[in-house]
Amino acid sequence: MQIVVMNNGTPKAEYRVYSGFVAAWSEQLTQQVALGKRWEVHNFSVAAVDSFLRFLYTGSMPSNTTVAMEAALMAEMYGVQEPGKSVEATLRGNVPIRDIYAMLEVAHRFPDHGMQVRSACLRALLADPEQSLREAWTLNSRILEELLALASNDIGDFELAKMIISWQEQNPHQNFADILQEHVSFGGFNDERFQEIRYHADRVGLGFLVDTMWAEAQASSGDWTPDFFKYLEAKWELQCQEHRRNMPFIGVWINLIPSNLGWKAPLHSHGPHKAQEEVARNVLPLELQPGESMTWFMPIHTVHVSGVNFADKFPIECDGEACIEIYSSKNGCGWELLWNSLRSTFSCRTKERVRWFKLTAKHYPFRNSLQVQGVVHAG
The missing domain is CATH 2.60.120 (Jelly Rolls)
Structure with a gap:
């Protein structure tokens, strides 16, 4: 059987495999083999397809976590669960935060698949959100919103406010005002904490917003x-x-x-x-x-x-x-x-x-x- 990896209508790599061996892995692969001797793969990278096929023949996954994630998603799409379990086991170890970000970005491309490996990524990040979210501004907005919603109780308002302001400093071309207003409440701040947040916010152009949020919180002020x-x-x-x-x-x-x-x-x-x-x-x-x-x-x-x-x-x-x-x-x-x-x-x-x-x-x-x-x- 011929497997061709396509990109924008252009063949990028070609593999020849034993169709009976591939079909034996799952019902979905059996159905794919039955469609003919040529199988064109359109939505996955050459590295992912290569890793998926190598897993079928050797049982091993690549050391590159991003490629492993994409290969696991392809495997799940065709009814093979073992690569996903391998990725989950890897995430229980000491995986660099940037690698987990990259894995989430890959999973985001396939929203109908990979719920377990995506959840494993989120669990790895939310184990210590004050550390793992420091560079979350590099993620696309949908993943960032998902992370913030899940981490809402796992990080204090003060720490989250400082983090979002640091995102604004690192990426001045993106406006994080809406995120700050949506996910942070000043209701639990004392005056000392507000003054620290106010100092940092003013340096990145969010001073007026922070003043407004503080005034709203003070309208129903209490005792810290x-x-x-x-x-x-x-x-x-x-x-x-x-x-x-x-x-x-x-x-x-x-x-x-x-x-x-x-x-x-x-x-x-x-x-x-x-x-x-x-x-x-x-x-x-x-x-x-x-x-x-x-x-x-x-x-x-x-x-x-x-x-x-x-x-x-x-x-x-x-x-x-x-x-x-x-x-x-x-x-x-x-x-x-x-x-x-x-x-x-x-x-x-x-x-x-x-x-x-x-x-x-x-x-x-x-x-x-x-x-x-x-x-x-x-x-």
């Missing part, structure tokens, strides 16, 4: 805090002083809802209720067993999250899996993953104000205090 639960404690203590008597903290300022009804706070000389109150105020650490969760509900306040932290260090991962997961919700019904312990930084964000949080201990006992950073609003 590095620890939401300690912030509520300070408000509660002020209320107690003003009324000259103790006021309830649990049930008014904050509710704790454990997944295990047998959950108990650490021992306290003033009893279990006082211990629960001090856990809620981050005075005592929260203790959970593997598989248990704790949910916080704030009846009065909401917070626009710009990061999380912990009072003490803890095991980051267990055999490549997250040992801690944190979720947020504005209504207690729809939950979004806010942060997990596989991330290298504590940057994260919510797109809007939330009043619910849930922390799950996956593989290890948890004994620590969660610190939620952001701008707090009453109501």
Whole structure:
């Protein structure tokens, strides 16, 4: 059988293969062989077709990741799945970011194929978006939008704003104003962070836009805090002083809802209720067993999250899996993953104000205090 690689109607390479051997790989290749002794390939490069045929005969894939991606897409189109699995395995290793970008660009040419290898590329990039997206401005706009939509909760607004402004500096011929406005919210910024963003934005011609975004955020301004639960404690203590008597903290300022009804706070000389109150105020650490969760509900306040932290260090991962997961919700019904312990930084964000949080201990006992950073609003 003759296989001819075509480009704009011109033959670029020719291969002769044993048709019975090729047809045995899949039903789609059987159908292709049945069409005749000449097979013209129009949408793939010579290198990709060469690699695809070499895989059929030898089982090996090329070391060039971009060519391997294109060959895997051709293989999937003709019902051969093994090259795609090989590419997925490669992406679990230490592949340079620029190579992953190039692989995504190749996958973008074949939107109806390669969902698994495309997803593997995205997972590799989103493992550490603060690093992997630094040069994402080189991607075409559709892929860039897809990445930003997927990374929306995996990188803080402050870090994302600095990154987009750096894109504008590296590529002054492209306008990133719409991307900045669509994907970044200043609602979780304090004045210091805004001033830093303002300085960088002014150098690349985005100063007016940043001023406008800040003014809109300030229209419903709140108080920035590095620890939401300690912030509520300070408000509660002020209320107690003003009324000259103790006021309830649990049930008014904050509710704790454990997944295990047998959950108990650490021992306290003033009893279990006082211990629960001090856990809620981050005075005592929260203790959970593997598989248990704790949910916080704030009846009065909401917070626009710009990061999380912990009072003490803890095991980051267990055999490549997250040992801690944190979720947020504005209504207690729809939950979004806010942060997990596989991330290298504590940057994260919510797109809007939330009043619910849930922390799950996956593989290890948890004994620590969660610190939620952001701008707090009453109501």
